[in-house]
Amino acid sequence: MRLTAVKMAGFKSFVDSTIFKAPTNLTGVVGPNGCGKSNIIDAVRWVMGEGSAKVLRGESMTDVIFAGSSSRKPVGTATVELIFDNADGKAGGEYAEYSEIAIKRQVSRDGVSTYFLNGTRCRRKDVRDLFLGTGAGTTGYSIIVQGMISEIVGSRPEDIRGHLEEAAGISKYKERRRETERRIGHTRDNLERLTDLREEVD
Numbered sequence: 431m432r433l434t435a436v437k438m439a440g441f442k443s444f445v446d447s448t449i450f451k452a453p454t455n456l457t458g459v460v461g462p463n464g465c466g467k468s469n470i471i472d473a474v475r476w477v478m479g480e481g482s483a484k485v486l487r488g489e490s491m492t493d494v495i496f497a498g499s500s501s502r503k504p505v506g507t508a509t510v511e512l513i514f515d516n517a518d519g520k521a522g523g524e525y526a527e528y529s530e531i532a533i534k535r536q537v538s539r540d541g542v543s544t545y546f547l548n549g550t551r552c553r554r555k556d557v558r559d560l561f562l563g564t565g566a567g568t569t570g571y572s573i574i575v576q577g578m579i580s581e582i583v584g585s586r587p588e589d590i591r592g593h594l595e596e597a598a599g600i601s602k603y604k605e606r607r608r609e610t611e612r613r614i615g616h617t618r619d620n621l622e623r624l625t626d627l628r629e630e631v632d
């Protein structure tokens with residue numbers, strides 16, 4: 431799975447519709463101070479389901495919407511779409527057969543985000559699941575931001591293990607196990623409630 435384009439509109443400094451193309455393997459973004467390099471990276475993380483405003487260098491999630499400038503009024507919606515080449519079929523499950531995958535996230539001033547996978551509305555979880563074990567995604571290592579290398583080097587063994595698990599592709603199975611355990615827990619609770627009710631009726 432390779433990122434080939436980032437389409438932005440109303441996102442941070444990219445108020446007008448902008449397409450950032452990555453025709454070959456992207457290793458870095460260079461440009462003058464304040465031109466929007468980090469905003470592009472923020473856009474990528476945001477679409478992958480980033481839920482922390484702090485990670486996106488803001489205070490609230492609506493801070494990603496263009497807030498206006500001396501010559502332009504603020505806008506009401508931010509939209510970013512990521513286009514991935516999936517010729518290697520690395521996107522698993524039902525998406526393995528698609529040669530191109532488009533993931534879109536939109537947010538308006540009420541703070542509600544909507545996600546789309548190849549044009550069909552989906553949940554944030556569907557987007558996050560797609561990236562689990564690929565090295566991309568919010569917990570992945572494919573985006574190395576400033577300070578991340580020293581953070582990884584100095585991090586706790588369990589966090590280093592998290593990175594290794596992502597690289598080895600087992601993090602998605604751990605996530606699925608956690609989900610299944612949560613569901614089993616809920617089912618157990620429901621069963622206990624049912625037993626209580628039955629005893630009351632008997």
Ligand code: ATP
Pocket residue numbers: 441442443461462463464465466467468469470493494495496497498
């Ligand atoms: P540096 O090289 O200094 O790190 P950079 O190229 O990474 O800079 P960014 O941090 O991506 O630059 O962009 C900063 C610009 O984005 C600033 O001019 C800031 O005002 C603008 N900006 C950020 N959020 C918004 C927003 N919500 N609305 C309008 N402009 C914004």
